[in-house]
Amino acid sequence: MVRDEVVRSATRLFKERGIRGVSLQDIADEVGLTKGALYHYFSNRDDLLRQVFGDWITQEFESLREHTSGSGGPTAQLRDYVRYHVSSVTQNIDLYSLSFSSEAELPPDVRAEFRQLKRRSDSVLKAILREGVAAGDFEPRDEKVMAFAIDGMCNWLSQWYAPDGPKTAAQIADDFVELLLRGLVRHDDGPTDSGPAHGAVATAEYHARAIRFHSERLEQLLPTLADRGGAGA
Amino acid sequence: MVRDEVVRSATRLFKERGIRGVSLQDIADEVGLTKGALYHYFSNRDDLLRQVFGDWITQEFESLREHTSGSGGPTAQLRDYVRYHVSSVTQNIDLYSLSFSSEAELPPDVRAEFRQLKRRSDSVLKAILREGVAAGDFEPRDEKVMAFAIDGMCNWLSQWYAPDGPKTAAQIADDFVELLLRGLVRHDDGPTDSGPAHGAVATAEYHARAIRFHSERLEQLLPTLADRGGAGA
DNA sequence: CCATGCTTTGACCCGACGGTCAAAAAATCG
DNA sequence: CGATTTTTTGACCGTCGGGTCAAAGCATGG
Numbered sequence: 305m306v307r308d309e310v311v312r313s314a315t316r317l318f319k320e321r322g323i324r325g326v327s328l329q330d331i332a333d334e335v336g337l338t339k340g341a342l343y344h345y346f347s348n349r350d351d352l353l354r355q356v357f358g359d360w361i362t363q364e365f366e367s368l369r370e371h372t373s374g375s376g377g378p379t380a381q382l383r384d385y386v387r388y389h390v391s392s393v394t395q396n397i398d399l400y401s402l403s404f405s406s407e408a409e410l411p412p413d414v415r416a417e418f419r420q421l422k423r424r425s426d427s428v429l430k431a432i433l434r435e436g437v438a439a440g441d442f443e444p445r446d447e448k449v450m451a452f453a454i455d456g457m458c459n460w461l462s463q464w465y466a467p468d469g470p471k472t473a474a475q476i477a478d479d480f481v482e483l484l485l486r487g488l489v490r491h492d493d494g495p496t497d498s499g500p501a502h503g504a505v506a507t508a509e510y511h512a513r514a515i516r517f518h519s520e521r522l523e524q525l526l527p528t529l530a531d532r533g534g535a536g537a
Numbered sequence: 538m539v540r541d542e543v544v545r546s547a548t549r550l551f552k553e554r555g556i557r558g559v560s561l562q563d564i565a566d567e568v569g570l571t572k573g574a575l576y577h578y579f580s581n582r583d584d585l586l587r588q589v590f591g592d593w594i595t596q597e598f599e600s601l602r603e604h605t606s607g608s609g610g611p612t613a614q615l616r617d618y619v620r621y622h623v624s625s626v627t628q629n630i631d632l633y634s635l636s637f638s639s640e641a642e643l644p645p646d647v648r649a650e651f652r653q654l655k656r657r658s659d660s661v662l663k664a665i666l667r668e669g670v671a672a673g674d675f676e677p678r679d680e681k682v683m684a685f686a687i688d689g690m691c692n693w694l695s696q697w698y699a700p701d702g703p704k705t706a707a708q709i710a711d712d713f714v715e716l717l718l719r720g721l722v723r724h725d726d727g728p729t730d731s732g733p734a735h736g737a738v739a740t741a742e743y744h745a746r747a748i749r750f751h752s753e754r755l756e757q758l759l760p761t762l763a764d765r766g767g768a769g770a
Numbered sequence: 771c772c773a774t775g776c777t778t779t780g781a782c783c784c785g786a787c788g789g790t791c792a793a794a795a796a797a798t799c800g
Numbered sequence: 801c802g803a804t805t806t807t808t809t810g811a812c813c814g815t816c817g818g819g820t821c822a823a824a825g826c827a828t829g830g
Contacts, residue, residue, distance in 0.1 A: 321641055322557060324555060324642075327787060327788085329786085337809090338810070339787090339789090340810070341808045343788095344806085344807060349788065405638045405639065405640070406555060408554055408558060408638070409555050436721065440723060442721045442722060443722070445721070449712045452693060453690045453712075453716055456691075457690050460688065460693060476682055479679050479686075480686055483678065483686055484721055485721055485722045486676070486720040487716070487717060488615070560816080560818085561818065562817075570779095572817090572818085572819090573780070573819090573821085576818095576819075576820080577776085581819070
């Protein structure tokens, strides 16, 4: 289909140079048509923009609704949310990065739809957080700030994710979840809660390394402990 | 100074409508001059762009160097990094959001500088994380992903931070740090790890407990390891 | 009050861009 | 093949935006 080819080329060009940085001539050249021919498929520039974004946004709305059905505890829900969000961004990275970067250049109606999508996604996340706190699973924190932090983390993917990179989107998502749930600081309580992605061998190596680390640290600390009896500054 | 007035107006307009969405005429109108008069202060459009971004970027370079002098442990360093990053974004929110959103529309040299700033900041953060892991303070995690996650969180501020909002930049930064260090999940063990309040005794106890835990885990894993030879899915 | 230099004007040039359209070219089909 | 419809062309229009420039305004100070 020629129309789809045009939309795809347009999307790619928009992403590379920004919406305002691409002329209809550029798109026509890319597809191998003349500027005039484009008007057979689109009534004007904004209409093209609408076709580029419109379908995608409504699709995202649907997808968001499906993937956040709210089964499982807050932890599982948060995990699902992040996984969904990450896969969504990585699969439509062109459109995501475009929407974030050139939001101001979108036709008003498209822009409004996009903002609504963001808002809805945000409110889903906040609900999960609230639930988690209420259930006693999460520490009570500033809901708004946490939501923005999490969304920012995920959305930022559109700025650096490379499909041919060493990590899959799913792996990145799980890394995010682990960071979000447990933080960076090493602590010794129970087993990790994160999904099945943890291999047994990797886990064993990890623990072996951890033991070595802690042993060394402990030895280093012993003399210190001998000197001062209490807690240091 | 007229020149500064022009730069300020240009920055504001650029942020509102995107770089390509602002004509020299627009800027001239804003300042109350004629298009021609602008050329008394700037040799061309790209030169104006350079003046808008140039000073700021070199200033950021300097500031980054100062604020990441590397005193204190990894935890403190991470806290300082996030605090600095957040205050930097919130104080120059126009320029940050512009650089992120319209990076493609920047003159090549300015763009290169900006990318270098990002890269340097990123490498500072990664160094902190690496150090933290080496010191046993942080869980071993994917350095790259963590760095992007943290930077994303901070950079995303440029999309939602409101100077007149309920929280100050410093408060938001501390919220971020707490999330990053301790995660969302509620845990009931005694003293928090944050800040300099960590006494030598507590640390020693912590490491002793950690070693016990990891040893147990390792033993639990050994049978599993005998079964499958390679890494699990 | 004139001379000098900084600042501003406003008209102008040119190229690019969005958009239009009649006519040509292709495709479809009886 | 011929008729009809779909697709494409390429020339054209008006506008806008970046950039130029001679001339006018406006200070400043001798």
